[in-house]
Amino acid sequence: MPKITKASLGRFLAKQGILIAFILFMVGFTLANERFLAPENVMGVIRSSAILGVMALGVTFVVISGNLDLSVGSMMSFSTIVVLDLHDKLGPTLAIPAMFAMTLCLGAIIGFLVGYLKLNSLIVTLGMLSAIHGLTLTYSGGKNMDIADKEGTWFSVFGQGELLGVPVPILLFVGLAAFLGIVLSKTPFGRKIYAVGGNGVAATFSGIRRPRVVLGCYLVSAFCVATAGLLQASRSLGSQNTVGQGLELEVLAAVILGGASLLGGSGTIFKTVIGVLILGFIQNGLLLVGLQFYAQYVVTWVIIILAVWLDIAAKRGKLLSPIA
Amino acid sequence: MASGMLSTFLKRGAIWGFILVELIFFSIAGEQLSLSDKAFMDLDNMLLLFKQSAPIGIIAIGMTIIMINGNIDLSVGAIFALAAIVLLDSMTWPIFAGLGDWAIPLAWILALLAGVLLGALNGFIVWKTGIDAFIVTLGSMLGYRGLVFIYNGENPTSHLNWTLVDFAEAQWLGLHTATWFLLGATFVIWFIMNRTVHGRNAYAIGNNREAAVNAGIRVGPHMMINFMLIGFLAALSAVVFYSESGSVNPNDGELYELWAITAVVLGGTKLTGGSGSIISTFGGVLAIQLLRKGLGHIGADTETVNLVIGLILIAVLFLDRQLNIKGKEELRV
Numbered sequence: 001m002p003k004i005t006k007a008s009l010g011r012f013l014a015k016q017g018i019l020i021a022f023i024l025f026m027v028g029f030t031l032a033n034e035r036f037l038a039p040e041n042v043m044g045v046i047r048s049s050a051i052l053g054v055m056a057l058g059v060t061f062v063v064i065s066g067n068l069d070l071s072v073g074s075m076m077s078f079s080t081i082v083v084l085d086l087h088d089k090l091g092p093t094l095a096i097p098a099m100f101a102m103t104l105c106l107g108a109i110i111g112f113l114v115g116y117l118k119l120n121s122l123i124v125t126l127g128m129l130s131a132i133h134g135l136t137l138t139y140s141g142g143k144n145m146d147i148a149d150k151e152g153t154w155f156s157v158f159g160q161g162e163l164l165g166v167p168v169p170i171l172l173f174v175g176l177a178a179f180l181g182i183v184l185s186k187t188p189f190g191r192k193i194y195a196v197g198g199n200g201v202a203a204t205f206s207g208i209r210r211p212r213v214v215l216g217c218y219l220v221s222a223f224c225v226a227t228a229g230l231l232q233a234s235r236s237l238g239s240q241n242t243v244g245q246g247l248e249l250e251v252l253a254a255v256i257l258g259g260a261s262l263l264g265g266s267g268t269i270f271k272t273v274i275g276v277l278i279l280g281f282i283q284n285g286l287l288l289v290g291l292q293f294y295a296q297y298v299v300t301w302v303i304i305i306l307a308v309w310l311d312i313a314a315k316r317g318k319l320l321s322p323i324a
Numbered sequence: 325m326a327s328g329m330l331s332t333f334l335k336r337g338a339i340w341g342f343i344l345v346e347l348i349f350f351s352i353a354g355e356q357l358s359l360s361d362k363a364f365m366d367l368d369n370m371l372l373l374f375k376q377s378a379p380i381g382i383i384a385i386g387m388t389i390i391m392i393n394g395n396i397d398l399s400v401g402a403i404f405a406l407a408a409i410v411l412l413d414s415m416t417w418p419i420f421a422g423l424g425d426w427a428i429p430l431a432w433i434l435a436l437l438a439g440v441l442l443g444a445l446n447g448f449i450v451w452k453t454g455i456d457a458f459i460v461t462l463g464s465m466l467g468y469r470g471l472v473f474i475y476n477g478e479n480p481t482s483h484l485n486w487t488l489v490d491f492a493e494a495q496w497l498g499l500h501t502a503t504w505f506l507l508g509a510t511f512v513i514w515f516i517m518n519r520t521v522h523g524r525n526a527y528a529i530g531n532n533r534e535a536a537v538n539a540g541i542r543v544g545p546h547m548m549i550n551f552m553l554i555g556f557l558a559a560l561s562a563v564v565f566y567s568e569s570g571s572v573n574p575n576d577g578e579l580y581e582l583w584a585i586t587a588v589v590l591g592g593t594k595l596t597g598g599s600g601s602i603i604s605t606f607g608g609v610l611a612i613q614l615l616r617k618g619l620g621h622i623g624a625d626t627e628t629v630n631l632v633i634g635l636i637l638i639a640v641l642f643l644d645r646q647l648n649i650k651g652k653e654e655l656r657v
Contacts, residue, residue, distance in 0.1 A: 070582075119641050123589055126582055127641070131634025137627030246578065249398070249462055256459055292477075297470025304463040309453045321454025323544045 017310050018259055018271060021303070022278050029285035036288055043167065049280035050169035051076075051228045051235075053273065055247065056254045057180050058224030060272045061217040063255055064184070066197035066264025067114055067121035069218070071106075071128040072225050072251055076244030078136045079103045079229025084145040084239055092155040100226045106132060107222020108215065115214030129248065136241050146238035159235025169231050176227065180220070181269035193217060197264030253300065254279050257307055278303070338643075339591050339607035343614060350618035357622040364621050371498060373613055378502035379404075381609040382509045382561040383580060384587040386554030388605040389517060391588055393550050394530040394597025395450065395457035400558040400584060402468035403442045404577035407559035408566040409475050411435035412483040425487050436559045442468060443555020447548030457547075465581070473574050484570035492568035505564045509557060514602040516553075526550060530597025586637055587612055592644070 029036045055072050062069040079099050086095035110128055114121045147153060161168040184190040195203040196213045204210050232243060258275030260267025282303070283296040313319050347365060354364040383400050390397045414420065414434045420427035446464055450457045475481070492501050499507075517523035525546050529536045537543060566572055591608030593600030615636075616629050 113638060113642075117642065117645070119638070119645060120595055122595060123585075123641050124638055126585060127634040127637035129582065129634070130586070130630045130637070134627055134629065134631025134634060138625065138631065142625075142627055249465065253462060253466065256462070262456060262458060292474065294470045294473035294477075297466045297473070301463040301467025301470065304466075305449060305453070305455065305460065308455050308459055312454060316454075320452055323451055323454060323547075 017314075018257065018274055018278070018307055021307065022274055022281075025278065025281060025285065029281070029288065032285075033288040036285055041284065041288075043170070045280045045284045046170050046173070046277070047167045049276050050173040051231050052247065052251060052254065052279070053173050053276040054176060054224050054228045054231065055251045056258075056272050056276050057177055057269060058221035059251050059255050060258070060260055060267055060269060061180070061184070061193060061220045062121075063252075063260045063262065064197045064264060064267045065193045065214055065217040066200060067214065067217070068125060068252075068262070069110070069221050070122065070125040070248045070252075071110060071132060072221065073244040073246060073248035074129045074133040074136065075103060075106055075222065075225045076229050076232065076247060077239075077241060078106070078132050078139075079226045080233045080239045080243050081136050081140050081145050081241060083230060083233045084147055084237075085140070087153070087155055087233075088148050092153060096230065099229065100223070103226035103229065104219060104222050107218045107225075110222075111215030111218035114218065115211035118211075133242075133245075140241055142241065144238065144240050150237045153237075156234050156237060159231050159233070169235070172227065172231065176224070177269055177273050180224075183220075184269055189213070189216060194265055197266075199265070250279070253304055257304055259307070259311060339604050339611060342590075343607060343611050346611065346614045346618055350614070350621055353622045354618075364618065369617070371500065371503070373610070373617055374503040374506065375500040376617075377609050377613040378506040379561050379565045380580060380583050380587060380612070381506045381606065382557050382564070383554075384584040384605050384609050385506075385509050385513050385602060386557035387581075387584040387588045388591070388593055388600055388602055389513060389526060389550050390457075390554050391585075391593050391595060392517070392530050392597060392600045393526050393547055394533065395547060395550070396461065396585070396595070397443075397446065397457065397551065397554050398461040398581045399442070399446060399465040399468055400554060401577035401580035402465050402472060403439050403555055403558040404562045404580055405472045405572060405574065406442065406468055406475075407435045407439045408562040408572040408576065409472060409481050410438045411563055411566055412481050412570065412572060413475075415483050415485060425485075428485065428488055432563055435563050436556055439555040439557075439559020439562075440552050441555070443551040443553070443558070444548060446555070447551030450551070451544035451548050469575075469578075476574065478574055480571050480573045482571035488567045489570065492564065502564050502568075505560065509560065510602060510606050513553070513557075517602055522546060522549060527598060530599075532598070583612070586633065589637060590640055 026037070035041055055076065059069050059072060079102070082102055083095050083099040086098055089095075090098065106128070110124060113119050113124045147155070150156075158168055158172070163171055184193065192203070192208050192213045193216075195206070195208055196210050200210055203213075229244075233239060254275040255267070255272050256262070256275070257278055258267065258271035258273070260272065279300060282299055283293075286296050286299060287293060316322070350364045383404065387397060387400065411431050411434070414431045415427050420430060423430070442464070446457075446461055449455065449460050449464075453460075494501050496504065517526065525536070525541045528539070528541060529543050529546055533543060562572075562577070587608040588600070588605050589595070589608070590611055591601065591604035591606070593605065612633060615633060616626075619629050619632065620626060
């Protein structure tokens with residue numbers, strides 16, 4: 001059995017810190033309110049986190065490759081509006097693939113700009129945030145989008161349906177997480193993403209085509225965004241133009257909470273899922289112990305800072321930064 | 325040498341050239357398309373343009389110094405809202421009741437102090453923990469916004485003081501109060517960045533942090549001062565704007581950080597730090613506002629503004645890359 005030293009304890013804490021924090025939170029909230037761990041409550045929390053979670057899966061790919069994606073929020077508004085509009089024009093069977101194709105096109109544009117033209121991803125996606133928002137408003141003419149016949153469509157199955165007692169959004173979230181987790185950890189494409197994010201120059205010299213990998217990451221992100229848009233549209237069967245506004249930063253918060261480094265090269269799908277669940281359960285737990293809804297923002301802030309601080313403090317072996 | 329000078333000139337002058345192109349385009353297109361028979365380059369119209377640029381403009385000036393320093397601040401929108409609430413709420417506090425209009429300067433000071441404190445907190449965390457400013461301010465963007473909502477729930481906070489409104493709507497030498505604050509902030513920050521030790525050191529830190537440390541520059545305090553400055557400016561922006569409107573919604577100022585960053589990048593400041601100019605940011609702010617007004621003038625939907633600004637931002641980034649010789653070398657790798 002390996003000896004427990006201060007250093008090894010620090011490393012263990014840094015590596016599993018987010019998991020430990022998650023467990024501590026769950027125990028604390030359960031002690032405070034016994035309803036917290038009731039199956040229907042747990043199910044409800046995961047279900048309402050599913051949309052944010054699905055988007056976070058895609059952003060994890062982008063962040064591991066060393067880039068950022070700030071456009072996911074407005075892209076999600078776009079796909080929600082498009083699928084609702086096309087639902088009445090083409091019928092659901094055609095509307096869904098058409099919406100996925102359009103969203104993937106947007107992802108391909110970003111991937112081309114960041115991957116092949118090597119432009120700064122923060123600014124490109126910032127520009128796309130604004131541009132896609134404009135595109136959505138132009139498409140809808142600034143009006144809210146609603147499905148005409150809300151009762152007679154099977155389209156609601158994605159957001160409201162259940163299979164074997166489990167809500168479909170949870171199944172989609174878990175299924176997509178499992179699939180993308182395998183892609184990231186078990187396929188050559190996944191290994192290349194880590195290589196590109198860890199050291200782009202070294203990856204290029206070892207024959208990895210960096211532009212292609214980056215493009216792939218943005219396509220994965222766009223696919224996840226389209227899925228999230230589908231869930232959102234199907235859940236509410238009507239939507240505003242700004243439904244995804246601000247989500248990009250919440251998604252990023254979940255990914256960072258999961259321990260992915262913004263410098264690229266580290267992070268996993270499993271940890272991102274933990275990050276998403278922590279955000280969801282904190283929100284729910286704080287409500288159950290009687291705090292007001294907005295206290296969760298403050299708590300999230302403190303947790304993000306502490307989680308990242310713990311992580312880098314363990315890596316450098318000192319609590320305070322060496323900045324003079 | 326010659327091509328180096330040409331590219332420097334293009335980069336320095338690009339934003340003003342762009343503004344000129346906008347003015348010419350909208351003036352000509354306006355004659356054909358505009359529904360009103362007023363000319364686009366009407367004096368009143370231009371004065372209003374300056375006034376409307378002020379809220380984002382004052383914040384963008386602060387964002388420039390943060391980005392020259394190699395950091396970024398995503399929490400300015402939330403600081404803006406929180407300072408606005410402090411301003412409007414503090415005027416109704418019972419301890420100020422006996423003061424009459426003397427409560428106004430006190431409310432201003434409190435609001436500005438709140439901005440400085442929130443900025444200082446960001447700067448202190450960046451300094452002491454060594455976490456990237458992007459993550460720190462992403463977190464505090466959520467946290468400060470949470471405080472805004474906790475303060476007064478989802479209700480607007482309102483307090484209309486007519487002395488204050490008169491002051492905010494006044495015109496002096498033809499320019500509105502808000503314009504004077506924008507010009508003042510631009511000048512003061514320009515002076516700090518170009519004529520003081522702090523400014524020199526901030527450029528040095530953004531350019532090469534290792535070298536700055538070796539040269540004996542204390543990185544932490546300079547970063548913290550810059551975060552306090554942007555906190556102050558975000559609060560100043562709120563103070564100027566809400567003195568006139570008198571009512572603040574809890575989600576006011578959302579996405580202001582992104583608009584401010586857009587203006588700064590249009591002005592040619594690099595995200596990597598070490599270079600950038602306050603005056604060019606001022607140009608970037610004007611260019612965005614001109615675009616909004618111009619598109620409205622020629623009858624385009626307001627929706628297209630977002631689309632156009634997004635595409636221009638990406639185009640600027642692309643052109644900058646092509647003009648930048650250092651960037652071309654990187655492309656070959």
